[in-house]
Amino acid sequence: MVTLHIGAFQAHETVLECPDCDSDVCYGSEQLLKLKPFRSTFGYDILVYAGKAMFLRCRNEGEIQQELAEKHVEISEREISYLARKFVVYLAVAHRQSREKINRLMQSRGGYILHLDATCEGDSPHLLSGIDGISEIVLENMKLASEKAEKIIPFLQKIEQLYGQPLALVHDMGKGIVRAVKEVFPDSPDFICHYHFLSAVGKNLFGKENDQIRARLRKHGIQGKLHKRVREYKGMIDDHPAALHSFSSGLNGNTPQPSGPFTHDALVATYAFVLWALEGKKQAQGYGFPFDRVYLNFYQRLKILHSGLTQLKDLHRGSRKNTKPYVKVLRDLIDTMEDSLLRKTAQSMQEKTAVFDKLREAMRIALPSGHCGLNDKGEGSDMHTIEKAVKQFCLWISADERMSKQKEYQKMIAQIKHYWQKLFSDPLLLNTSTGTLAIQPQRTNNVLERLFRELKRRYRKKSGMNGLSKILKAMLGDTPLVKNLENPDYLKIILDGSETLEERFSEIDALLVQKEVSRITTRSEKVPSQIKKLIKMPELPELLVALFSG
8 A cells, every 4th residue: 555654655454353253344444444445555644635736726637746756655647637636525424524514613603695606618527516505605506407497406405404594695696496496496586697797788789780790800801811911010120129229218208319211110100009009909808798898909909000001001191102001001901990780780789888887897706897807796885875876767768769769778678677676685684693794695606607717727727627527527516515625614514524534534435435426437428449439330330221221
């Protein structure tokens, strides 16, 4: 066997049995079983080291193997992957055994607010999680084929059975979650995440325009044309480095030094201008669409680029050589600037985004001037003040003669009214062990969104892959429980008097864990090798028909 503090060694165990007993029970070394799981080579300390390194420090199998080698532990990458999966199973078992204590902790604080959300990528299953918004403890997880209500209802029923009725629920506007919550928790206050609500409103209001602008820009290939022009001009500037220094000095208010023909300064100016326009696609605050509108921003910068280069060309009309850098880019822009559909669509979207930004200001979240990105919790604003501001926004739309007649704004007002009761709430009065406490449910589902983003970021860092579809398919459903290890209250509960996770895991039935790992492996969605061979055969349909025609 192998442990961190000893290394590789051979253990000699004396197994005892009672000759006077009819039972076949044998008694092995309890000390040995505290070092490693039954029939395992590697000790609990290596199992915990591999699990923490992979899930908390984002190390991949190769990096963990190298770290363990420095500690004189020889282990394969495949074994490290297996130990990391066992780590999650051990943690899940410890979590299940600690549910009553977790529930007592939440009840001592007045109860729990259940945040629900699911994540997926591509054709992966949906990883559904429930987390307490007060203690921020991940309570339960489940992998689902889809976010349909009939799939989510058993998950919520399990949470109700284990932890009782929540004080309130917070989730997105997914139809499946909304129906399931109404079915299982009809009497619990139910709130919609303000961020998700605003996102849905924005997509409904100007999502079509955004798609149209993206399609028209792609049709004209303007981004590719400008990148090509940037590479061309960069090569020419590299041949005349003095021109860059002269141009920079001029912009900084210094007297530019002669650098040759004026065309070099025009070249640098055009190069910088084009790069500025391309930078428009990167001007975002990290909220995502519809809060960030990169295609509209890009088009607006293209218009400024076109106007600016036209002015520069007119300033130096007498010298064709000096205007050549401007003219080339202006030719690239002709099709885009003469596209009337693109122009009208951008104007319409710009008007709608101005209205949408007023709603963002009223709801005091994901603000146009904000810098929190997806971590914006919407804190620091009184709910009654927000509710009053949204009422004033709705009255403003209704009082405007033009907007009140447009279907898009009518639908937006109807959407706000439909979800009104799920958007605004009074503080909840909690009877805690220290007295009555008023708590305002979080206005966003950020506590879960942050968990999923962190989980995905860790896997991307570990695997080096941007797409996570395959990883989510292979991921154990209880993996989000690892996040709880950063919570001191939770860690104290699952340790249950033990000093370390290694000691706590040694108290769990290793055979139970082996069965759980075996069950998960058997249920894997991986296509069997025999089937892989068959589906590569072009003549498979004919063979199947012949087989059953027999």
